Amino acid sequence: MIASNLDKRKYKKICIIDSNAKVGQKIKVSGGSKCNITNEFVTKNNYLGDREFVQELLKKFTKDDLLNFLNKNGVNPKINPKIVKGTYFCNSSQDVIDMFLKLTSHIKKYLNTVVVDLDFDKHFKIKTNSNNIIEAKKVVVASGGLSYAALGASSIAFDIAKKFGHTIEKLEPALVGFTVQKEQFWFKNLSGVSMPVHTFVEGKKFEGSLLFAHKGCTGPVILTSSLYWKKGKMAIDFLPNKKIENLLKGNKKVSTALPFAKRFTSEFLNSLNIEDKAICDLKANEIKEIEKLKNYEFAPAGNFGYTKAEVTKGGISTDEINHENFESLKQKGLYFIGECLNITGELGGFNFQIAFSSAFVCAKNI
Ligand SMILES: Cc1cc2nc3c(=O)[nH]c(=O)nc-3n(C[C@H](O)[C@H](O)[C@H](O)COP(=O)(O)OP(=O)(O)OC[C@H]3O[C@@H](n4cnc5c(N)ncnc54)[C@H](O)[C@@H]3O)c2cc1C
Structure with missing residues (x-):
């Protein structure tokens, strides 16, 4: 130029x-x-x-x-x-x-x-x-x-x-994927799955696609989030523009009620040690845990590097x-x-x- x-x-x-x-x-x-x-x-x-x-x-x-x-x-x-x-x-x-x-x-x-x-x-x-x-x-x-x-x-x-x-x-x-800590190793089992999310990092909100990867997570919304991330927690809304209380109702199984690929719901529930059962059978504390999908807080371990x-x-x-x-x-x-x-x-x-x-x-x- x-x-x-x-x-x-x-x-x-x-x-x-x-x-x-x-x-x-x-x-x-x-x-x-x-x-x-x-x-x-x-x-x-x-x-x-x-x-x-x-x-x-x-x-x-x-x-x-x-x-x-x-x-x-x-x-x-x-x-x-x-x-x-x-x-x-x-x-x-x-x-x-x-x-x-x-x-x-x-x-x-x-x-x-x-x-x-x-x-x-x-x-x-x-x-x-x-x-x-x-x-x-x-x-x-x-x-x-x-x-x-x-x-x-x-x-x-x-x-x-x-x-x-x-x-x-x-x-x-920067503009790089995140590696994850033990609590988020379930991300790795979803390698290749992509979904629209919102992220919250350092007081900023970003919208876009997240891609799970064998090292953690990447995709456009994660790349931009990485620019602002300073060691510590960030959050993901896996259900952007949806009210979770409207989804967690009735007697359908969790994996049927939530609008995700079955694989995602299954890995998420596994990570919480919650069985995929009818929503009416979930205990109050289990519902609370599942509601974290709207504000899933985690601290990345680091990033994929230069x-x-x-x-x-x-x-x-x-x-x-x-x-x-x-x-x-x-x-x-x-x-x-x-x-x-x-x-x-x-x-x-x-x-x-x-x-x-x-x-x-x-x-x-x-
Ligand atoms: C995979 C990838 C995709 C990207 N996609 C986009 C995109 O779509 N949109 C966007 O806005 N940005 C994108 N970027 C970022 C963008 O490419 C850079 O910010 C931009 O190219 C920076 O321009 P620059 O001229 O400063 O440096 P560069 O484009 O990096 O150019 C530097 C040049 O200097 C040369 N050089 C380095 N060291 C030496 C040396 N010691 N001796 C001689 N030559 C040397 C390099 O070979 C290179 O040709 C992307 C970056 C990557 C890696």
Whole structure:
């Protein structure tokens, strides 16, 4: 994005360095290969980090600016709210990559080239794994976070930032599934089952699909919940928009009365040591236990880690970055954009929007 928006007259010698053999590998896998590129309802409230900074940035390069840029270059994302409200998906992620390749065809690309260090002595010296030194007057670091090393992720942005005196806000995997404690091992027996739920975490409520997994639980609503979860309890409403007292009536068996797959009800009842019997035969304390389906509190054991996390929470403090052009306030000529900054969005196109907004604003004001 940044390379395709730099003024060609001003910047004659630019290069892109990427450790992967091909550019845009996260774009390639994103949104089930259909790149969920932005969100109709994006606001500062969809992000963790300095929200005033985010608001300013989203005004400078809005979701409409991004959509116009894409449309002008032949990519036409459409809203598909199936997974998250307001999400724009492309026809294919490859269309986005092809667009950027076309826009940057004049730019030298060092692929399969890992940056291992950056020094400054009158100008920058970018050290690569092949012991090559690439010299530059300006360096834009857009190397993302720690998530998905298989797609090229590395700690280089944070290493460089630290070296030049920047503060790094605590890094953690986010948009990731939860592992569970012993009391919730019944989740594992339901691996592959998915259902609509509401979650409650740190005073926020999210709606969407939960997917049970062999390690615990995942799915869109859990991924977004993971962004806000701080060690401790969260809750799930397994019966969103339904009143449980209306369901727990009469002489039907519990598994017939509750609107779930039999497998789910059976595992849930087993976890409570309650027999699947007629509702009229349930004891008051058993009814109370079953009513927990409306507010099932549990403390996740942890999460699936960086190998499965879509993003890295935390990052380079935006207090030490010039808001106008993303230049480091510690080192002239050094810029940081995208996910390496301490701005992390929810699931639904919010992270690409920030990556592209920061790249565009940097390119225009560098
Ligand atoms: C599976 C998955 C699905 C996702 N789906 C979505 C989605 O649908 N919508 C959304 O908004 N967000 C999605 N995200 C998040 C989104 O991809 C990132 O937030 C976004 O790509 C960040 O952009 P970036 O340019 O900052 O970094 P990246 O896209 O991570 O790009 C960083 C580049 O730097 C290169 N690099 C790293 N270290 C080095 C080094 N030492 N030397 C040289 N090169 C290096 C990497 O190879 C990579 O090409 C998804 C992430 C994952 C992992």
